Amino acid sequence: MSLDENNQKSVDDRAGVPDEGLIDRVRNTTVGKSIIRSPRRITPRDRAAGHWASFLLHIYPVKIRKKELGFRYSWYLGVISTVLLGSLILSGLYLMFFYVPSPANAYADIQTIQTDVPFGQYVRNVHRWSAHLMVLAVAAHMGRVFFRGGYKAPRQFNWVIGVVLLILTLLLSFTGYLLPWDQLAFWAVTVGSEMAGYVPIIGDQVKEVLLGGPIVDSSTLLRFYVLHVAVLPAAIVFVLMIHLWRWRKDAMFDQEAVDADE
Amino acid sequence: MSDEKIETTTPVELSAKPDATDGKRVLGVVPGKPSSGERKVITSDDTVMVWPHLLVRHAVVAMATALVVMMISVFFDAPLRDVANPQVTPNPEKAPWYFAALQELLALFPPLVAGVLIPGAIILGLVALPYIDNSKFIRPRHRKVAVTTFTVFIVIWVALTIIGFMFRGPNWGWVWPWQEWHGEL
Incomplete structure (x- = not known):
């Protein structure tokens, strides 16, 4: 069925629905049709069909329970975490253009970013503060889901994915x-990775795999860089997709609780 | 397919007649399960379309989040200390703030306990939580044990984080943050 026939069919379905605003008239021109290729969505059924057909909306369910809308339910902490992740990916990509992960270059590159790169200081600030805020938001999201009982059946495993x-x-x-390679970075990572060394028996090996040697040096910087810009972002996006997929599948349904309606 | 035919083609004994009405066909009957599965049937009054109701809210939250990040980034610069120098150890030597509680624990307990057993137990406990607290009750007041345990854990963890982040100075000694500031972001 061609698009035009499809449009015509949808129009026939809603005989008696009033048209036509300015937007409808623009939409019905040749150019308008080429930009917005779908019919006007009027009935709930139309709109659900439009939602299903949209690539950008496919991460959302078509409908959700009313109580999930309000601030009290989630404090919107999941959305906030996701938005911060997006902010981190965008600002991080920009910073990658100006940064070389070696002890000889890293620190000077950060200084160049702050002084010579257009908006460099600002983008670095966005990256840094978004990172701290994301840790807070994700932890708070976990707390909110706990107190709401969001991990109750059938959603147990989505909590595990959240962990x-x-x-x-x-x-x-x-x-x-570690990447700015200043005193703060170097010693915070030295202290942090010492914890890996406390694992019994294999502690030293774990630490050496993590750092690429017994101490924090150039191989640590390269290792952390690759983890930071490739491995871990890919992993978090992949796991987040599963997390959102399961949320989307469950969003229409109440949990199996006996006291939910009180 | 008529109702009569359904009864002859389904060998299981049904406790109730399938709730097929005129004009609908029963494609199959799974014994032992209600036709809607184990989920509560939701009426359309309980649900709303995601577009516009949820998406508008998410758009507002996204813009507010972006605004907060932009404002902080305009007014506060990310820290950059001197270039890394393995010969000069700062005192105190601090982990990032989200590990401050662990670092504080390291000052209180032997490394095996504070660095391995406690973090390991926390992760395992969080993963196992939905399978431990598996009652059918969802309201906080009906699951007092879980809520109390979790709240106590959160309070202790936040307190340790704040102490490790703000109240520790040289040689991990106690300082008052309004007299000496050693927190680093």
């Missing part, structure tokens, strides 16, 4: 902490 996301968030923040 994985919290750990990935911490690892991303920690690996990024």
